[in-house]
Amino acid sequence: MSSTRSVKCRTSFDRRICIDVEKSRVGRKIVKDGLTMIFGVSGIVHHPDCLQGSHMARDLQLLSHVVISNELKEALAATGEDSVFKVPTGMAR
Known part of the structure; x- marks a missing residue:
């Protein structure tokens, strides 16, 4: 008998x-509520030091x-x- 375990993971x-x-x-x-939401971007320029000490962040506008x-x-x-999404050898996909 196999059991299936569900794990909830929330990444913030x-x-x-x-x-x-x-x-x-x-x-x-x-522009909505003072925030500019952007769509259809073909070239991105970042503000200097926008991460403010973080190592990873999601952009609020896109x-x-x-x-x-x-x-x-x-x-x-x-x-x-070559990818952080590589499945290690021997692991099921």
């Missing part, structure tokens, strides 16, 4: 305004955009893996 990202809307190539923007620090980028690159 810091949220920051990292994208410089004026310098980025934005297809469409909607919710699908995640920004990582140079330190995290270098640490991930140092693993030698």
Whole structure:
């Protein structure tokens, strides 16, 4: 008899305004409650030091955009893996 265990996992990202809307190539923007939501981005320019000490944050203006620090980028690159989403050998997908 096999048992199935369900584990709830909630990942929370810091949220920051990292994208410089004026310098980025934005297809469409909607301003609501003082926040500019952006869509159809073809080129992104970030505000300097937008992470404010965090290593990872989701942008408030483009919710699908995640920004990582140079330190995290270098640490991930140092693993030698070509993707952080790689399934280790022997594990089921």
